[in-house]
Amino acid sequence: MCLGIPGQIVAITDPARQMAMADISGVRRAVSLAPVATGPLEALVGSWCLIHVGFAMAVIDEAEAAATLEALRGLGEAQETLEAMAAGAAALEGTA
């Protein structure tokens, strides 16, 4: 039961009910900020949240996302170098 996707909070629409408008790749949907409303609602405008069944369930931690991506990117670059070396070695041996 896990369909959750990132969306950006673009406006507060009903402060009394903690409702906001979220933008998910150009699709707009009213969502409840209740789970992430630990401070002033306005502070959440512009933030990226994980949306599940109409609720912002978590604010996405940009630093953690960047760290995970950085590690993955490093792996990807290392892999590219390896593949290039393998291709070069194969070419030298005439087995390409």
Added chain:
Amino acid sequence: MKYAEEFRDPKAARALLARIAAVTDEIGATAENPVHIMEICGGHTHAIFRYGLDKLTPPGVEFIHGPGCPVCVLPMARVDECIQLAERPGVIFTTFGDAMRVPGTSRSLMQAKADGCDIRMVYSPLDALELARRNPDREVVFFGLGFETTTPSTALSIQQAAREGLGNFSVFCNHILVPPPIKALLDDPHMILDGFVGPGHVSMVIGIHPYDFIARDYGKPIVVAGFEPLDLLQSVLMVLEQIRDGRAAVENQYARVVPEHGNPVSIAAMADVYEPRPSFEWRGLGEIDASGLRIRARYSAWDAEAKFGIGYAAGARVVPEQEGCACGQVMTGRIKPTACPMFGTGCTPEMPLGALMVSSEGACAAYYQYGGARAVEPAE
């Protein structure tokens, strides 16, 4: 899409797959003697098949598809009760689309709708609340189903209804919990699991510590994972590295979404509205202690069980599984979907016999739809 597309990069995937292959070799796992990794969450099962990860990982890694698909573990009796509620005059029965095709004893919600019941698919319990506001002369019942990811949304909706004094809204609560069935699986003497990929969105709510017992008491690694293909591959690698190093720990690959201690507001809302049932029936797994939630007495005005005298409130009825259906064995990882005698013949997505064929998260439907069963030959 931000925070999604970046985690689908093919170069990094190749790098992760190369490492996965290397660590699998170091462990000495082979097709004959594979490492068994259970992805608990049905969302992960779906992603594995959608991205073809099962065909990219080495044969020494075998995925066992876990019980984390709420529709798949829904007993037929619960579907029957949904239909009974929907048949009551004046009721608008609201549900996520997932439950529409699950077979009950004689029909599904989809068939009941065709028979004239007012059953409506909604995206959110908030939409059911809105229906209740707009239809004060009707009873709006929401089918509360799902794990800890979804439970806060119905808890918060019930709190909202209570604040507004919305008397014509109620929830038919069938929420269930992830840790109890995992414990039940680990206690099963037939089970040979070497590690777990943990459910990312459940953990976003409850944090990572509810899984401590898996590492501490059972010595199995678990890595909480995101849902993009790189998330999954990285998590599988992390599980394998723990196995290779002889470690067992709870690790968090999905830290961008999962805080160590979860979401305090959601946890508080769940505790305020729900309490554990002594026991709850899981399709294929039977009754599991303290694995389901019910609505606390102080919110009984919004509890469809109490309001309409149905479900566990009426003494839950147990309906035997369909003849020949091996969902239980598939669910516990004892057999692959294809080993079920009904797979693809008596049970297809068009005419599902068991729940695993209904939900797109169900192992059988995933096998059938994405060809786990019917090997894809090389294209060129």
Added chain:
Amino acid sequence: MNKPHTPTRLRDTKVTLAHGGGGKAMRDLIEDVFTSVFVPDAMEDQARLTAGALAEPGARLAFTTDSFVVDPVEFPGGDIGTLAVCGTVNDLAVGGARPLWLSAAFIIEEGTEIALLRRVVASMAREAAAAGVRIVTGDTKVVGKGSADKLFVTTAGVGVIPPGRDLRAERVRPGDVAIVNGVLGDHGAAILAARGDMALSTDVLSDCQGLGHLMEAALAACPDIRAARDATRGGLASAVNEIATAAGVGIVLDEGALPLRAEVKGLCELLGLDPLYLANEGTLVLFAPADQAEAVLDAMRAAPGGAGSCIVGRVAEGPRGRVSMKTAFGGQRIVDMLVGEQLPRIC
């Protein structure tokens, strides 16, 4: 044209059962709302067609029919009238026929706004003119409240297939390429949002458009186009599955090459839908020999509705009757026919 009387402008604002009763009210409705716009040659009970094109030896008639029900009747990018004309024009065009004439039958629910009928009829006239077809005969019926949802439209279409053209699924063979004319799933996404059940809003418009000129352009560039389908209900996945089964070939789609709008992707991720199964109303998939792909693409891109044309897959020997997809990073999975209807899901 012999007009027996000068038509009076309808004063009613809503359709009543009287408009279906066969009397003056019905005549006024038909003349004021329908025939004043469609302008048939004569008010007879049948259209009489003269087809010079048919006289050509080897030319064949193509004949098709389709019924249209859509909720909502008017949606971003079109309405049931646009659909009714484009859908039937496209069914002719993808068979290599030049669409010529349409019939249109309307089942109208009592209480439907006459202004709505006028807008739908105007859409039909506009699309017919754009496609170069004429609406030559028609019918109206009025049914009681609740017996229909505002308006159902059935169109039938006749076209001529010039000599030598032979588009059939069976002609698709290994090595051919699959080409689409633009982004996928816009119609399905626009309708889903417009229906309002899920309380979502987007700026996506239905892709509803006639494909006759596009097909002519593609066929002019490559007369050997094997087959084409418009990817309507069931989306691209269903259209290519049909072809794979009929031709006894395998088709491999390339996930990375599928043209999708960000909004459509977002909607699909949100509701757990697969865009391959979302309906299109102005998107076709055609199969052409690989060595002529560039010529076909150039011609399509220069034609109306073809700017976004691209290759989305290739035909393989096998597995026969099976469609699969190369995922963006090298995995592979089966793309099956849709079971029933795609339902929004949360898990």
